[in-house]
């Protein structure tokens with residue numbers, strides 16, 4: 456009985472998706488979740504970098520890419536690094552996170568958010584996200600934050616009463632490109648004296664009234680192959696706080712004192728800096744970024760219309776307070792069909808259409824099973840009902 460129902464759902468899903476695609480990627484045998492796209496500007500920038508001979512840690516393109524990004528995000532400083540995870544480590548470190556501290560992260564995120572905390576020797580503790588039917592931004596939930604730290608002592612620093620560890624920071628993650636309730640995060644962080652580090656790996660191009668991630672806090676983004684633009688692998692620390700950005704830049708290199716020939720270093724540093732060859736690709740990609748954003752907005756509006764009368768699915772509305780980059784476009788199975796999520800994903804993927812669920816919740820994953828967590832209703836519902844649809848700009852003509 457359930458299998459003929461599954462076939463009906465997969466048929467509707469496939470038909471609806473195909474009716475929306477007008478671009479070249481939509482007629483392929485295999486349709487991916489989010490594809491990179493390379494244009495003439497990419498070839499040209501890579502050619503220039505190769506001709507210059509500077510492809511590594513010295514080279515103009517890393518600086519030029521950093522400037523292009525600072526102008527895009529409308530901030531004082533951007534530090535390009537090797538990936539989003541290393542950017543997050545740097546951002547947490549310059550925000551004061553040290554071994555033994557606790558850091559609040561969403562249970563509903565890609566594992567890099569927690570790993571960056573753990574790699575610094577700090578401890579991620581997990582909060583819930585708002586139910587997508589209550590708030591389609593799916594940001595951290597205020598009541599779960601209070602639940603998570605109930606029983607902690609606050610004496611200017613927020614302390615775990617058992618271990619004495621200080622909660623040093625909170626990491627709101629902009630889920631699928633949707634910026635959460637940053638007003639609430641600001642209130643909560645001021646109440647408990649927490650640094651705010653925005654994981655904007657998925658949300659390059661999203662903004663609230665022109666305010667991009669990093670304008671009021673330290674933020675990071677990612678240029679992995681499946682993100683809005685790619686440098687092969689890459690990421691960046693984004694901030695209006697010059698002293699934090701400068702420290703991040705120093706630590707992303709080797710903290711070498713400026714001198715024409717001497718090797719003298721002021722501290723232990725990570726060497727996370729983005730190679731000039733990757734930055735050259737990033738410069739090329741910037742030439743195409745507004746077109747990619749426009750195609751994704753068009754794809755979202757087609758999906759929205761096409762799914763609005765669906766029997767099986769509800770499409771998540773666009774957050775009203777912001778311009779979203781629509782990194783991955785989510786639909787949810789209606790609650791009466793949520794038990795069929797796995798079979799629907801199997802079915803649609805076997806037809807060559809890449810659809811993905813949300814991530815397995817972080818506190819349920821092997822490395823974080825023993826970590827503290829609030830109750831997780833919102834994240835659990837998202838994991839059990841949401842399907843991320845193919846969202847490549849190239850699906851639109």
Ligand SMILES: *Cc1c(COP(=O)(O)O)cnc(C)c1O
Nearest residue numbers: 538539540565567568656677679
């Ligand atoms: C992509 C991503 C990152 C960073 O990923 P890298 O592969 O290290 O660039 C971090 N957090 C989230 C939520 C992501 O989606």
